[in-house]
Amino acid sequence: MTASTKPVVVYGVSGYTGRLICEYLREYHVPFIAAGRDGKKVQEVVDRIPGIETADYEVVEVSHDVEALTSLFSGASVVCNTVGPFIKLGPEAVEASLAAGCHYLDTTGEQDWALAAKEKWGQAFADAGLLLSPGVAQMYTTGEIAANIALETVPGLDTLDMLVLWKGFPTYASTQTIFTILKADWFHLQNNQYVAWDHRATRECVVPGQHGTALTVPWGGTLHPVWFKDDPRVATCVVTGGVLDRAVMDGVVATTGMFEEQIRPLDPVAQEAALSDIANGLQADMPPRENPRINTSIDSVHASGPLGRVHVAIHGNSNYKQTGLLQAFAAYSLLQQAPRRVGFASACQAFGHRELLGVLRNFGLVLNPVVEAHT
Incomplete structure (x- = not known):
């Protein structure tokens, strides 16, 4: 394996999100390597990217494994990794990024992976002046933008009650992640301490801008409690989320209950096999490209403190496109200047929440935030 001849490597382009990252890198005029374990499949996916003939790219x-990935990443500056489940497949890509001297970004939805990455590699990346940023994705970054807007609107707020909703169906990789996290412990933040969720917990939430409600779940705890654990402004952070299709969420709740009763007692190997079979049965093909009239998203944050309250809602569309754009912009930014924070950091901590909001607005993927403050 020869070293990269491009500044950005997108690893996992045979999947839905990897394709979108490449699409937005093309729009930013950033040369990239489209890499994956199946070169033929990667080529087929890249060939379907609109305007790909104008991009500067290679398929690899x-x-x-760490050795092969290190060889490929050497010569690049940024790695965008979409190969998950990350708790299982992420370590090789992180180790290779560190060895090659690359900033590392991924699209994880796994709280246990973010916690593990912070503990194992956070200091090493900081010492090397490199960014380690898991979870640069709509489901985490857009909500984090809303939370930061709330916190700056009224000083002294210390509690975040967050909601992430979207219309659509998870991709194959997202479905695999959803079932992988069933094996992990999930945490919310309470008085600056991690507190475990009951895996069977659900919450009926009012949908901002609508008269109806939505069934939501802890969704593995999400990454927000991890990002805000070391933020002196925040003591408590509770997050739930889900899709706006009630039937899908009923299925998620039923599957979680089935896991607790039938699969958790099994040994780890049998657990993984059973969950993989369930995930494959639900989503084995690449879903159609998002339709912004159908695939909408809502990120809502109620921030509160002893003497103030703020509600921020960000209405958007095409959550996977938001993810692809956030990844591409992060790579584009890292090629031009150092991040605001090195080592383990969220997208907002590394690039600025107002800057990321501007990027999403510039590409027509979110409305201006709706902000209601009471003091």
Whole structure:
């Protein structure tokens, strides 16, 4: 495996999100390597990217091991990793990024992976002047933008009650992640301490801008409690989320109950096999490209403190496109200047929440935030 001849490597382009990252890198005129374990599949996916003939890119097949990935990443500056579940497949990509001297971004939805990455590699990346930023994705970054807007609107707020909703169906990789996190412990933040969720917990939430409600779940705890754990402004952070299709969420709740009763007692190998079979049965094909008239998203934050309250809602569309754009912009930014924070950091901590909001607005993926403050 020869070293990268491009500044950005997108690893996992055979999937839905990897394709979108490449699409937005093309729009930013950033040369990239489209890499994956199946070169033929990567080429087929890249060939379907609109306007790909104007991009500066190469397709590379690479095996999933530290040595091969380090060789590929050497010569690049940024790695955008979409190969999950990350708790299972992420370590090789992180180790290779660190060895090659690359900033590392991924799209994880796994709280246990973010916690593990912070503990194992956060200091090493900081010492190297590199960014380690898991979870640069709509489901986490857009809500984090809303939370930061709330916190800056009224000083002294210390509690975040967050909601993430979207219309659509998870991709194959997202479905695999959803079932992988069933094996992990999930945490919310209470008085600056991690407190475990009951895996069967659900919450009926009012949908901002609508008369109806939505069934939501802890969704693995999400990454927000991890990001705000070391933020002196925040003591408590509770997050739930889900899709706006009630039937899908009923299925998620039923599957969680089935896991607790039938699968958790099994040994780890049997657990993984059973969950993989369920995930494959639900979503094995690449879903259609998002339709902004159908695939809408809502990120809502109620921030409160002893003497103030703020509600911020960000209405958007095409959550996977938001993810692809956030990844591409982060890479584009890192090629031009150092991040605001090195080591383990969220997208907002590394690039600024107002800057990221401007990017999403510039590409027509979110409305201006709706902000209601009471003091």
